[in-house]
Amino acid sequence: MIEKNDLTYEKTVLIGVVTQQQSEEKLNEYLDELEFLTYTAGGEVLKRFTQKMEKPNPKTFIGTGKIEDVRVFIEANNVGTAIFDDELSPAQQKNIEKILDCKILDRTNLILDIFAQRAQTSNSRTQVELAQYQYLLPRLAGMWTHLERQRGGIGMRGPGEREIETDRRIVRDKITLLKKKLETIDKQMGVQRGNxxxxxxxxxxxxxxxxxxxxxxxxxxxxxxxxxxxxxxxxxxxxxxxxxxxxxxxxxxxxxxxxxxxxxxxxxxxxxxxxxxxxxxxxxxxxxxxxxxxxxxxxxxxxxxxxxxxxxxxxxxxxxxxxxxxxxxxxxxxxxxxxxxxxxxxxxxxxxxxxxxxxxxxxxxxxxxxxxxxxxxxxxxxxxxxxxxxxxxxxxxxxxxxxxxxxxx
Incomplete structure (x- = not known):
């Protein structure tokens, strides 16, 4: 943690890639904005890591050599969070967490976190919560780190799957409930607009x-x-x-x-x-x-x-x-x-x-x-x-x- 002006900032690094669709100049613009987002969320950016690639690595987003550089820097500087400029797939997020051994966020997750901090009314809190659950649903399997040792085989096929499916059902039910709540809010706001x-x-x-x-x-x-x-x-x-x-x-x-x-x-x-x-x-x-x-x-x-x-x-x-x-x-x-x-x-x-x-x-x-x-x-x-x-x-x-x-x- 870094203290500035009586505030505590979380140590972070930013990671982005230059591709055929995204020039180096454009990436730098996005990373400038990502750094401002990080500051808004309560983070302090220590370093940016960029790499030129034809397209992001489907397993770890960046190459194996670059992610090793990131790991070494994170370990040496006691960095708690790595933030990626583009949305990570559930598999990418799980793989990166294993290598870097720190909190992994992407741009979407970071923006959702800022929205959660800023939401004041019941309406906005419900809207943000719904967005967070929708983001969370496809990533549930990667969050069951305590079941990693269960690779299948005799006696290992059922419990993990059932537990994950139970969580999926809970999240789906929560999404349905929040959507119904927002429908009620929408009707109330519609009446207010009509009046x-x-x-x-x-x-x-x-x-x-x-x-x-x-x-x-x-x-x-x-x-x-x-x-x-x-x-x-x-x-x-x-x-x-x-x-x-x-x-x-x-x-x-x-x-x-x-x-x-x-x-x-x-x-x-x-x-x-x-x-x-x-x-x-x-x-x-x-x-x-x-x-x-x-x-x-x-x-x-x-x-x-x-x-x-x-x-x-x-x-x-x-x-x-x-x-x-x-x-x-x-x-x-x-x-x-x-x-x-x-x-x-x-x-x-x-x-x-x-x-x-x-x-x-x-x-x-x-x-x-x-x-x-x-x-x-x-x-x-x-x-x-x-x-x-x-x-x-x-x-x-x-x-x-x-x-x-x-x-x-």
């Missing part, structure tokens, strides 16, 4: 840790938990927001991530239903992140996977205060002017320019350009409201610029 009246619904979506909760606090003047860690928010928060005299419902949802476990997508159905039923999506992006374009693609892919397409969407590029502009000197004829050196103005002239009015650049933390943000949201919500509820369209005039203090009055 919210004639108001336009707006949902904040985006990659994890892009500032959705901070933006929620600024818009709704509420105190939604926000922290510079991945998946700080799991529980859906709905607030009634009024801009000028126009009320609407604003929902803060769980953040997405690359390689999001399918078990979580399935179990968080009720949370994602808030996004499905939204009239307008505010897709929040951390423009200061070097891989924000990949984040946008991941969010769009996840939305497509859960059948959410063709909804009115405003792209909100957040954290412009943290945007690092690496400018190239005019007389520098050697350095290639790539996206790594783009300023905010450079980005605005790229594909973002083709988005027209459906793009905003703000800092929720410093409240930069929030007046422009309020006007755009007001105008869009007003247009949707007038279309859906034409009988009271005279209640909401064109937006006029006023201060926050005037709005509160």
């Amino acid at each position: 919210r009246g004639a108001m336009v619904r707006v949902a904040l979506v985006g990659y994890t840790n892009v500032g959705k909760s901070t933006l929620m606090n600024v818009i709704s003047k509420s105190e939604v938990f926000a922290e510079n860690k991945l998946f700080a928010t799991l529980d859906t928060t709905v607030r009634k927001v009024v801009i000028r005299n126009l009320p609407f419902l604003l929902t803060d949802t769980v953040g997405f991530i690359r390689k999001l476990p399918t078990q979580l997508v399935e179990s968080f159905k009720s949370t994602l239903d808030e996004v499905r039923e939204a009239d307008l999506l505010l897709h929040v992006v951390d423009i200061s992140h070097p891989n924000f374009e990949d984040h946008i693609e991941s969010v769009n892919q996840t939305l497509a996977d859960i059948k959410i397409t063709n909804k009115p969407t405003i792209m909100v590029f957040n954290k412009i205060d943290a945007f690092v502009e690496e400018k190239i000197e005019e007389d520098d004829l050697v350095t290639e002017h790539t996206q790594d050196h783009y300023s905010l103005e450079d980005w605005k002239r790229t594909w973002m320019n083709r988005m027209g009015d459906n793009v905003l650049f703000i800092s929720a933390l410093n409240k930069d350009n929030m007046e422009e943000f309020r006007k755009k949201v007001y105008d869009t919500v007003r247009e949707i409201h007038i279309t859906r509820f034409p009988y009271n369209n005279l209640l909401y005039p064109e937006y006029e610029s006023i201060t926050e203090d005037q709005e509160e009055e």
